[in-house]
Structures are given as structure tokens and as C-alpha cells.
Amino acid sequence: MLDCKPVDTPIVQNHHLEEYSEEVPTNKERYQRLVGRLIYLSHTRPDIAYAMSVISQFMHSSSKDHMNAFIRILRYLKFAPGKGLMFSKHRHMNIDGYTNADWTGSITDKKSTSGYFTFVGGNLVTWRSKKQKAVALLSVEAEFRGMTKGI
Structure with missing residues (x-):
């Protein structure tokens, strides 16, 4: 390679x-x-x-x-x-979180994948993406499930 x-x-x-x-x-x-x-x-x-x-x-x-x-x-x-994780010193310790979900993203079972990531002091400390357990009937439902995982 x-x-x-x-x-x-x-x-x-x-x-x-x-x-x-x-x-x-x-x-x-x-x-x-x-x-x-x-x-x-x-x-x-x-x-x-x-x-x-x-x-x-x-x-x-x-x-x-x-x-x-x-x-x-x-x-x-x-x-x-x-590329990779870079931690730098900032003057604040704010906690910021972001979530997202793709509605019926899986072709085989129509389940959505939700994901989140969290910053502490401007540095990425957690992230995750996972297929949801149930099929969401609406995109809002998929987003809400993703948001609950992120929180």
C-alpha cells in the first residue's frame, strides 16, 4: 500500500x-x-x-x-x-455537545444511526456513533433518540 x-x-x-x-x-x-x-x-x-x-x-x-x-x-x-487529536490549552472550560442522526440510514434493516461528540475546553473528549435499536418512523424521532444519547 x-x-x-x-x-x-x-x-x-x-x-x-x-x-x-x-x-x-x-x-x-x-x-x-x-x-x-x-x-x-x-x-x-x-x-x-x-x-x-x-x-x-x-x-x-x-x-x-x-x-x-x-x-x-x-x-x-x-x-x-x-491528522489526529490535538489538545490545546484554552482560557475557558465550556462543555459543548453536538448530536446528529441519519434517518433510516441502514439499507438492510432501515434503522437510523445516531452520533454525538463533546468538547471540554475546546478539546474533543468523547464521540460515538451507534445504530439505534428501533426503527424510527420520522426523522424527528431519529434525531430525538440521537439527542438523548448525546445528553
Whole structure:
């Protein structure tokens, strides 16, 4: 991957990754090992956290498309080697939180994914994205569930 062509985003927008029952699976052990190694990196690289959460959903049923999504993350890391968490000293200790949700974002089960992140003193300290447990009937419902998780 040292000679790969870099890309500017870790995952394709509107990626539509799902489980493919008719496609030839990849080597499951290799996929799990590779994704597992990048999961540790996503703790200090929030820019790849969403892409990692998407591809790690297919640890037991990976296909060629999932492996290509993984390789795209590696190509992005080559594009942005210096990014990561940076903590700096500020004169305030404000706590700011932001939430969001995508309504029926999952193609397979129509569940929404909600996420939040929190800043303390201007520094990012927590973030999370997770698929919601129930299907939201309205986008407002998905946003409200995401907001409750963030609070």
C-alpha cells in the first residue's frame, strides 16, 4: 500500500454497504485481523471513526466490496498522515455537545444511526456513533433518540 493512490475521504458518500449473500466472501480471518488493527487507530483519529464503524459491521460476512472499503481507509490515511487529536490549552472550560442522526440510514434493516461528540475546553473528549435499536418512523424521532444519547 506504500505506492497506492491517496484519496481525500475515508469512505464513499452514500456508500450502501450491506451484507451480500450471493457474492463470494473474502478471507474472514484476514479481514477481521486487518479491521481489528485499524480499530485501535480510530480511537485517536475521529476522522476515520465512522468509516471504521461501517466496515466493522461486516466482520463475519465480508465481501470484496467490504475489503475495498477497508483499502479506501488505508488510502485516506496515506492522504492525511498528520491528522489526529490535538489538545490545546484554552482560557475557558465550556462543555459543548453536538448530536446528529441519519434517518433510516441502514439499507438492510432501515434503522437510523445516531452520533454525538463533546468538547471540554475546546478539546474533543468523547464521540460515538451507534445504530439505534428501533426503527424510527420520522426523522424527528431519529434525531430525538440521537439527542438523548448525546445528553
